[in-house]
Amino acid sequence: MSLARIHNFSISLDGFATGEPQTAETPFGHAGQRLHQWMFATRFWDAGGTTGVDDAFAQRHSQGLGAEIMGANKFGPPGWHDDPDWKGWWGPNPPFHIPTFVLTHRPRASMEMEGGTTFHFLDATPAEALRTAREAAGGQDVRIGGGPTVVRDFLAAGLVDHMHVVQVPVVLGRGVRLWDGLESLEDTYDIEAVSSPSGVTHLTFTRKASS
Template structure:
């Protein structure tokens, strides 16, 4: 059976995975890019950009685990677009004609639309389904490859609450947001079902890995 994984999911010290006020101009609300500065500085983030460079070290090592073995991504409506994107038939995501996923990508929304085939191997499929139903449909498409839960915080939390996540990497960034969408609400006693290991890096980021106990 394929594994369900979460990688490079950044939260603030107070547990917010995105800020308040998401809009076309502010994809992460008032948080801006502060949650992802640790990632933006890595060599992994700049792969293919010969001039940009980027750092190595532990941050890059965690970041680079994002893609290997992944056959599909699942994301929420808020990751695919700003509030109201469902009313724009031409909206195809934030990423331009060649999104960075290069796999089938399943968007959870209460207003599904026909699939959109993009450049580079990404095809967006739109589902109105529970986490368990979604995984069943994704596995019918991709077989035994691993599945990445890409966010936002609500989607990751929903899959965790149903016990469906096998491995999760959360990057705790040393900022306080105070408002937005929190990851941990309602998720008590995760330590009972996951082995949790922390690694703190020179960027000030603490990487937490959660591996499901067998």
């Protein structure tokens, strides 16, 4: 069976994956782009970027994937459901290039974009959404793309096989935290930490064989 994977998911030292408030002008609230500067500096993001530890982890983001699942707040700011012309933050050619399933309590018709991305809108539980995404993935893995509430829900449901979290040395103080309610993940996952010269720490969670 294909794996459910999370990659390049950045959090602050105090565990926040996004700031507040989220608006059309500030997708990550007061956090801005501070959680993602490590990735913007890599060759994965820019042909002139760095190689090394950060790039090696970042490159795994797109390997062997056949579908993505994301939450409504990753697809758009509060109120996007009421805008029939809203097609995501990414313009006509989104960076996913695979079937992408948006979890929302207000589904709409699927949207086929340039470059191989089609957005499908589901009102479904994590388990139901993962089954649907696996069918679309054609035997490849499914990426759980975020935001933090969706990642937390999939972890709580025991559906994540591999997770890469990047701890960034900033303190946000407010926003949406990743870890709330997720006790004893170390019982389910083998956890490794790799420090980078950029100042971030790459944490990988791999499901234990018996879990």
